[in-house]
Amino acid sequence: MGDYKPQEIEAKWQKRWAEHRVFETEADPKKPKYYVLEMLPYPSGTMHMGHMRNYTIGDVVARVKRMRGFNVLHPMGWDAFGLPAENAAIKNHTHPRVWTNKNIGEFQRTLRRFGFSYDWRREISTCEPEYYRWNQWFFLRMLERGIAYKKKSRVNWCPKCCTVLANEQVINGGFCWRHEDTRVEAREIEQWFLKTTAYSEQLLEDLKQLEGSWPDRVVAMQRNWIGKSTGAKVLFEVADVAGAGKIEIFTTRIDTIYGASAIVLAPTHPLVARLIAGTAGQAAAEKKLAELKTSSVKTEDIATAEKDGFFTGRYAVNPFNGEKVPIWVGNFVLLEYGTGAIMAVPAHDERDFEFASKFGLAIPVVVQREEKRFNTENTEKEHRDHGDGKPAQPLTDYGYSVNSGKYSGLKSEEAIERMASDAEAKGFGRKETIFRLRDWGISRQRYWGTPIPVIYCEKDGMVPVPDKDLPVLLPANPKLTGEGESPLATDPEFVNVKCPKCGGAARRESDTMDTFVDSSWYFYRYCDPQNDKAPFDPAKAAYWFPIDQYIGGITHAILHLLYSRFWCKVMRDLGLVKHDEPIARLFTQGMVQKGGVAMSKSRGNVVGAEEMAEKYGADTGRIYTLFAAPPEKDLEWSEESIDGAWRFLNRVFRLVDKHAGEVRKEKGFTTEGTEEPQSSQRRTTQDPGAKAAPGAPTVPTEKERELLRKAHQSLQRVTQDFEGRWHFNSAIAQIMELVNAIYAAEPLDEGVRPAVQKEVLELVTLMLAPMTPHLAEELWEMLGHTDGLWTVGWPAINTELAREDEVEIPVQVNGKVRGRVKVAAGASQDEVMKLAAADAGVAGHLNGKTVRKVIFVADKMLNVVVG
């Protein structure tokens, strides 16, 4: 007899698992594989229960799959590069590596304390040269294929920091986060990009493979982000400017082109300077242009900014009707999207309407809702507002073309089709599909990241670092200030190199890579973490991939997952992998909240994981997070409910402890093999790891029969909850019911023989094993087993034992329950009907009425329809 002492038990079994290398895995084509992965953490601060929830879900899945005979890969690593480490290092006068490694040490200790079943031999840390050299290797392969390239791009620039700011660092609608009095400027600087847009169509198309196995909203968000748009490009010739050429616009509504009352260019459109040169208003236009150009590039600001712009003084010719339309510059037109130029059709577009209203442009109507008389009077009536003949609201829906030359009268869909073909035939336009997705800017002017492996030579220009010179190591002792250009640029030893081609003096690239690069392929490295010849052995990846189950926060629904999908496709084209998608199934767990908001250090509402393990033990922490809410929903932390979880585990412990005590007392009786197991031995499932449940005496007593039935029914439901639906909370509720039933059958020694007690308690233990692994091991030992629980498979369901002999059937009259009858399982409709008619409650409602219909579902219910 003892007490449940989780801290002792947990340390004991963690040690034993490590000794027996229980969680170490190797690729083995003879065994079915299962790769389950939780998103790798960024090691900062300490771990709280929000982290633990994520890893607990993954661990339950890993342990269930192991019990079911799968060869399970379940690794862990660290997303170790990044800005916060660099900033923390500056603040604390230390090195980012020191700060990061200290955090990794703490994170690792906490994860081990929770007993997660990782193969720690495969641990990776992205800030190690052994890892990031492969980022560089991949970069060079992409460079060879034109997927990595350099171009000027518009960025947020703080003139005081002299550096580029991320969008998140632009605050208060356009100011620097560190210099709140300094307005951020839009600047154009050279940056490295990866051509994600080369895969736009595939990234979109392959989402179909993920539908149903990824959360709907994640698929929707990705689809949205990629933003496919089908339309047409049309050329408008510039009038009266010699050699200015043509302006190409993109539109999804070519059918409204007769209603175009202006061409509007992005302020950064290359043609703008040329157009305003030599006009009467040139000086004013240039001033206005400069103003529009320096406004923030932060997306929220663009979205909320008021429409602004100016007339260039020039005109363009509408190729459809030969009419001249004014050329404007507008702040709402983005160079990055489409062609950087639009035709403004105010009558049929919200944004154009607003612009035209502000600047007094014409608003000609060319689409009407109704198909009928196509005349001006009629269409204007439809739009009329204040009697000035202009529409009060743009009509943005499809309808019927009017005032559109020979296209008048066509449905919008037909007009779009015909006008695009005609434009193509005449050579001033064509159908076109464009995407919202942009190329991925990976340049960072920071220290704590992967150096970009290229060299600039006066003579040879940009030269890639040869593979044999990889990795390009980060300098060991940088000067970190957090200001000015990249810390790498100020280190002469790093920057000054010989050109790999000509041997002459050259300069090394000083930008580092975005940390999303690290996390885009790390899960492949787990397959082969020590490989120093290649990022990984394709054969090993072929065995383990795709990831069977990926688990992480919804926050990474777009960027991380999109980049990972992109990287996979690039690797496929490099011949490293054969699959299109790296992640077969995705699960996004809910947040752990306290006081209605996510746990975070800055809010001061964290419940530390160590603290939890100290007070209640890891198993209580694990089962609480599983029980308190379904895994995809947010979970509000409740101290009282943890007590409930703690009480439950104690209840289970006492039960097994008492049983073990009684068995010890009964000298001469051993639980192993004295009574031949019969009834429950039959195997009923095909799972690779299924083992027959331990045996019960041949002829069970009524009390035994009931307990065994409840136990196997529970097993049935728990198995389902683990396999299909991940209803861990229901699974635990089911086990609680079984434990309650065992308590209700007390005292067990009266009418329940030790072998039956043992069978039932073993089932409880096995069902708990994936969730509270330490306690389960301890109970297994207390039940007399000397082999660890890790050697035992998931128990087979004995449907024979689970079957009910007698069922209670609710009897409805006109759909309302009026009584219940007890019948043997499988009773026929007639039998049930006979008993139901005899039931006083039912009879009262049937009295004197005609039975119109009887619906009977065997063992479920009987419904009598009367009228």
Place this chain on the structure above:
RNA sequence: GCCCGGGUGGCGGAAUGGCAGACGCUGAGGACUUAAAAUCCUCCGGGGAUUUUUCCUCAUGUGGGUUCGACUCCCACCCCGGGCACCA
């Protein structure tokens, strides 16, 4: 504006067209104890009838519909959360 979720007791939640509220928390009462803690047992959606027992009735955001039967399926709306957004 568009796209996803979600709305069930005091609370977390259960119920994959078949007894709404399993299981847990909180609360109330009881047993054990000198006492407390721990433990064990009972009760716990609203209204009504019935003096014990039980019965009736309302109730899963709102309003319709399909069905013998709807928390569950369909339509419309309201509210909450999240994502995207001058995207041409």
